[in-house]
Amino acid sequence: MGTVTIDQVRKAYGTLEVLHGVNVNIADGEFVVLVGPSGCGKSTLLRMIAGLEEITSGTISVGGRVVNDLRPKERDIAMVFQSYALYPHMTVAENMGFSLKLARADKAERQRRVAEAARILGLESLLDRRPGQLSGGQRQRVAMGRSIVRDPAVFLFDEPLSNLDAKLRVQMRSEIKALHQRLGTTTVYVTHDQIEAMTMADRIVVMHGGRVEQIGTPLDLYDRPANIFVATFIGSPAMNILEGRISGGRFIAADGSEVDLGGRGATERGHVLLGVRPEHLVPGPGGLPAQIITVEPTGSETHVTARLGGQDVVGAFRERITGRPGDVLSLRPHPAALHLFDADTGERLEA
């Protein structure tokens, strides 16, 4: 059983605490992505699950068994490193079979399992090569093969795609996802790329400064971010945030422009933040005036940066915008898709 339970886990290097009590429950077979900005402690948490880093306090359990004091090999996990960490002097087959060799598995068994993993990953023709003779994508696959061969309860990935070019990254992304669907092994995957997180995860754990900000399915996080950090971190281009207050069921921006909250915001509030995703700004009559600053056509969408309510906002439009910098558009935030946050705590405000 590949459940992983992370309970009140803290990590300190000397007096510097980098994880401040993290709780995550991962179900068997789940694909969980840890995402967050650089330095937020994702790798540290993953390495603590792997047993490469001491757990300062709290407990981590794998398959219902507390693993705090177990060595990596006893934890029934396999890890794919960012650098792949392939053994340079061993062939692909030796790399993949190394854990079995150490476990004194007999040779026939070893060959059978390496061949099986190679077949799954399409590495059959490369088994006699050394890592130095492989491309980045092939190395990545060998690193995964090394994990598959062990048939662990949990796969751990630390930014496995960050050394690949954009195209290969997209391809490997779906390969990893397909592999997960096929093997059904619990997976904990670290990335700082929110697109990777959104596209791959069953559930996402958003981390920030050594804390968990929110845990949920990709669309949960997108539709109902728990706080301003998650709201701006998930989604690209990032959510627009307008400062203002709520009065008479309407949001009043700093410069006095008003936004209809669509029935929400019954209580008067002095200082709030209004979040609007770029695709929820609708061009059309009756909106707020927005003076165009830049227009960036991406092909499928057009991204427009404009000055609205005294602040810069970004809009993403399916239709092509012909405006030029300096022109004024009329943009109406979609009332059903607005997010309100407390300006002091950053927490989400429900209606």
Place this chain on the structure above:
Amino acid sequence: MRRLPTGLLFALPALIVLLALIAYPVVYTGILSVTDGSGAFTGTENFRDVLSARMTPRAFTNTLWWVGGSIIFQVILGTAAAILLNQEFPGRGIVRAIAVIPWVVPGIVAATTWAWMFHTEFGIINYMLTGPGLMDEPVGWLTNPDTVMPAMIAINVWKLFPFVAIMVLAGLQSIPKDLYEAARVDGASFWEETRYITLPQVRPVLIAVTLLLVIWALNHVTTIYAITKGGPANLTLITPIQIFRLGFESFQFNQAAALSVIFFVIAMVIVALYIRFLASSGEVAR
């Protein structure tokens, strides 16, 4: 007319000086080896004389023992020291600094010091062995036929294992940390890490260092000459010392030159074979 490449032009003065410095002694030794004291050409006479001397094969076997014994222990001890010095422990910096001392001490100083330490009556080694009763009577380290060559080898190992340690340590530090982490996740113990990760990774360093050690051991004079001069009964007489004594004690410069030529050729063959088999297979393994 083709112009000389500019690079070569700049390097030429240095090359000429270097060539003169290397070529002159080699050529002069060659000339000495086929002439007699008055400079008359004698053909292979010097070679025949020196090869028929009883001392020569004796010195040759001694040299093999000396080189083989030194290299094996220098490499093993140096590598082990490097692996230990690469572990994290308090005071590592100081221990690393202390470990290099033998290599820094001038050879002649080391030799004299060790000669005293091995001294039968006053040496600290016998004192420490007989004091607590580990041995009943003092050992004549430098006079006993069974111990004198091992004693010389021990000094040479002591002198040069720090060099191996430093070189291997540099190699160890260039091994990416995540290889060890991957190995730990794969289930490797410390010994398995050493065997499957560390040693293969420092193999190229070991090959290069061993080559240097072989060359140095083949050319070694200081330690042995300072302590035993090749004695007792020629037990520690290695070929370089035989050459040295032939030339500078017996003033048989022509025979010394002939022996030098023979020794030079043999040494070249050994080095060439070594590079051919070990170094090149190392290349393939990369």
